Amino acid sequence: MKDAILILNSGSSSIKFGLYDGDHASLPLIGHGQIEGIGSTPRLYAEDRHNAPIIDKSLEEGCSHGQAMAALVEWGRTREAARDITAVGHRVVHGGNLFSGPVRVDERVLGELDKLNPLAPLHQPHNLAGIRSLAALEPDLIQVACFDTAFHCQLPKVAKQFALPPRLYEDGVRRYGFHGLSYEYMAEILPSIIGERTAAGRVVVAHLGNGASMCALKEGRSIATTMGFTALDGLPMGTRCGNLDPGVVLYLQSEWGMSSAEVAELLYHQSGLLGMSGISNDMRELLASDAQSAKEAIALYVYRINRELGALTAILGGLDAFVFTAGIGEHAAPIRARVCELASWAGIRLDEKANEAHGPRITTEDSAVPVWVVPTDEEWMIARHTQAIVHQAH
Numbered sequence: 106m107k108d109a110i111l112i113l114n115s116g117s118s119s120i121k122f123g124l125y126d127g128d129h130a131s132l133p134l135i136g137h138g139q140i141e142g143i144g145s146t147p148r149l150y151a152e153d154r155h156n157a158p159i160i161d162k163s164l165e166e167g168c169s170h171g172q173a174m175a176a177l178v179e180w181g182r183t184r185e186a187a188r189d190i191t192a193v194g195h196r197v198v199h200g201g202n203l204f205s206g207p208v209r210v211d212e213r214v215l216g217e218l219d220k221l222n223p224l225a226p227l228h229q230p231h232n233l234a235g236i237r238s239l240a241a242l243e244p245d246l247i248q249v250a251c252f253d254t255a256f257h258c259q260l261p262k263v264a265k266q267f268a269l270p271p272r273l274y275e276d277g278v279r280r281y282g283f284h285g286l287s288y289e290y291m292a293e294i295l296p297s298i299i300g301e302r303t304a305a306g307r308v309v310v311a312h313l314g315n316g317a318s319m320c321a322l323k324e325g326r327s328i329a330t331t332m333g334f335t336a337l338d339g340l341p342m343g344t345r346c347g348n349l350d351p352g353v354v355l356y357l358q359s360e361w362g363m364s365s366a367e368v369a370e371l372l373y374h375q376s377g378l379l380g381m382s383g384i385s386n387d388m389r390e391l392l393a394s395d396a397q398s399a400k401e402a403i404a405l406y407v408y409r410i411n412r413e414l415g416a417l418t419a420i421l422g423g424l425d426a427f428v429f430t431a432g433i434g435e436h437a438a439p440i441r442a443r444v445c446e447l448a449s450w451a452g453i454r455l456d457e458k459a460n461e462a463h464g465p466r467i468t469t470e471d472s473a474v475p476v477w478v479v480p481t482d483e484e485w486m487i488a489r490h491t492q493a494i495v496h497q498a499h
């Protein structure tokens with residue numbers, strides 16, 4: 106029977122998945138898709154590697170993450186009846202300071218990862234619930250956790266430190282950084298797209314999805330990143346505030362009498378693009394809106410990206426390439442145009458037509474720094490790690 110590897114990527118608004126042919130080192134894609142609307146009106150959608158739809162089906166109203174996962178495995182088996190799912194690789198957002206690489210999950214590992222739930226409340230509990238519900242369905246299945254934080258674990262100490270007493274650092278209160286599977290994929294794919302010499306230089310990648318962060322890559326390694334201890338820091342996001350004076354939190358608690366749960370709800374769910382605009386966390390809706398609040402939300406979003414670009418360029422000591430990726434980075438040409446306009450200080454000159462066509466290169470020949478649009482593929486990166494662990498296990 107042929108082997109397949111199922112990959113699950115639980116983002117803050119969806120479960121994305123991929124089914125890969127585990128018999129080949131290059132891991133060809135069999136099918137991929139997502140379940141959207143978990144908690145409201147869930148829908149399972151998948152297409153094959155040529156983007157032809159395979160399934161488009163509504164799931165039970167209000168179904169849980171676990172039930173959605175079970176529906177997915179059922180689909181994988183029905184569709185690929187001649188295939189055995191040998192392993193499931195999961196995106197797990199937080200690995201803390203214990204996990205610096207992919208790991209096969211067992212009860213001990215799950216126990217350690219549970220402790221990190223408060224550090225990634227939008228993601229970690231869903232990631233772990235998925236692993237647990239699959240373990241209950243299929244106890245012998247190899248399940249592998251691949252961490253968003255792992256790619257950043259070699260950050261220089263100064264980039265990880267907060268200006269707090271050292272005992273807090275020792276206790277794990279430090280910058281971890283996220284979206285590491287996306288940045289790892291970029292480090293791997295960029296030489297073939299932007300050229301080996303440029304990719305081996307100083308590159309800033311902006312991962313702009315529902316969550317958003319930026320990373321400074323030097324010689325393909327992360328040396329600085331905008332997210333921190335949690336996935337709240339850095340850029341404003343769909344519903345998260347990004348960088349914020351910690352004095353605001355103290356003020357809300359002491360003067361407004363807000364509990365920590367209420368502050369968490371505000372900062373994780375009611376801030377960012379949604380909070381500022383009062384309209385939506387979806388950039389498509391904001392770009393289509395005439396409301397002043399939508400315009401202000403977009404203005405702050407691009408302002409903050411430009412500001413972080415400056416900071417990361419300073420850390421890198423210069424800039425050889427700038428790359429946009431993830432939902433907004435790959436699809437929102439007006440946002441890229443606004444960022445590039447603000448980044449004229451770096452000698453960036455936008456090629457409008459190329460930008461409208463989504464690149465891959467979106468700057469003119471005389472731009473001092475080339476800017477690229479490169480689709481990310483966190484799932485494929487997870488599949489690679491999972492395959493390596495499966496090989497170790499045999």
Ligand SMILES: Nc1ncnc2c1ncn2[C@@H]1O[C@H](COP(=O)(O)OP(=O)(O)O)[C@@H](O)[C@H]1O
Binds near residue numbers: 119343438
């Ligand atoms: N054509 C588009 N124009 C503008 N924004 C888009 C477009 N397509 C997708 N997006 C944005 O991308 C976001 C989702 O990005 P994605 O990387 O899939 O997020 P996540 O993995 O965090 O769920 C959506 O919320 C939406 O704002």
Ligand SMILES: CC(=O)OP(=O)(O)O
Binds near residue numbers: 117118336
């Ligand atoms: C870490 C994070 O913010 O992930 P996502 O963008 O998938 O929400």
Ligand SMILES: [Mg+2]
Binds near residue numbers: 314316
């Ligand atoms: Mg994502």
